[in-house]
Amino acid sequence: MTSRGNHVARAAFESKVPPFYYRPSASDCQLLREQWIRAKYERQEFTHPERQEPYSAGYREGFLWKRGRDNGQFLSRKFVLTEREGALKYFNRSDAKEPKAIMKIEHLNATFQPAKIGHPHGLQVTYLKDNSTRNIFVYHEDGKEMVDWFNALRAARFHYLQVAFPGASDADLVPKLSRNYLQEGYMEKTGPKQTEGFRKRWFTMDDRRLMYFKDPLDAFARGEVFIGSRESGYTVLDGLPPSTQGHHWPHGITIVTPERRFLLACETESEQRAWMEAFRKVVDRPMLPQEYAVEAHFKHKP
DSSP, X not given: OTTTOHHHHHHHHTTTOOTTSOOOOTTSOHHHHHHHHIIIXXXXXXXXXXXXXXXXSSEEEEEEEEEOTTTOOEEEEEEEEETTXXXXXXXXXXXXXXXXXXXXXXXXXXXXXXXXXXXXXXXEEEEEETTEEEEEEEEOSSHHHHHHHHHHHHHHHHHHHHHHSTTOOHHHHGGGSOOOOSEEEEEEXXXXXXXXXXXXXXXXXXXXXXXXXXXXXXXXXXXXXEOOOGGGTOEEEESOOTTOOOOSSSEEEEEEOSSOEEEEEESSHHHHHHHHHHHHHHHTSOOOHHHHHHHHHHHTOO
């Protein structure tokens, strides 16, 4: 760096970074930041494109530790990513003919969650099954392997979106490859009649889907709420209606949708502020045409 200068060194070592490759920021987990540095300087993957094969080939298979849905144990499972089939699959046995699950690239997301999963290489993969969100939690002891899987998934998403949106630029597509959650944490909620007691649930705000779980590592959400835009009749209010009873936590939030109100309570004022900010960002954003179709599905859920 002394001999070349920072800009020249960066231009050389980053000369062939694939558009889909995740460039971490200071707020990302240590694994992503460390592997970016190792890929760039130690392995020099971005000056030698042939070294990008583990995540650029369009096909990847290997074993990951996957958390069991019912017992919470992590067991070794075979995973296969195939761009040709547009899917990530996993198998309960290495010799199994049929996969246990097929996750379509079209609806797949991956985000590193080391604290939640309890492993520094922990990755949460979500996909839609019958239009409901399904979570799986995986890790690999080798950090490079895990980041290669993450970037292989992003590459598959990138190539899928290039076909789906042929006129779009790389800059348009890259933000859609994977996303971190807008906000996560415990809140209390009550039922639709608002006469039941409040129950503590783990909430995840994923784009316009607010999901709640009994446990942060549950495979399926207990419920999902679509949060649209202000123009479509969605609002977020500070506090709860005066007649509300049964909540233990003092800092309330009311989400108003065209159909009903959702009453939530946070333990601390700072948590309430963070959730309010996340909700308002979503509500203030105009809805895209495809989001109206998602909203319609939520309205027709039984």
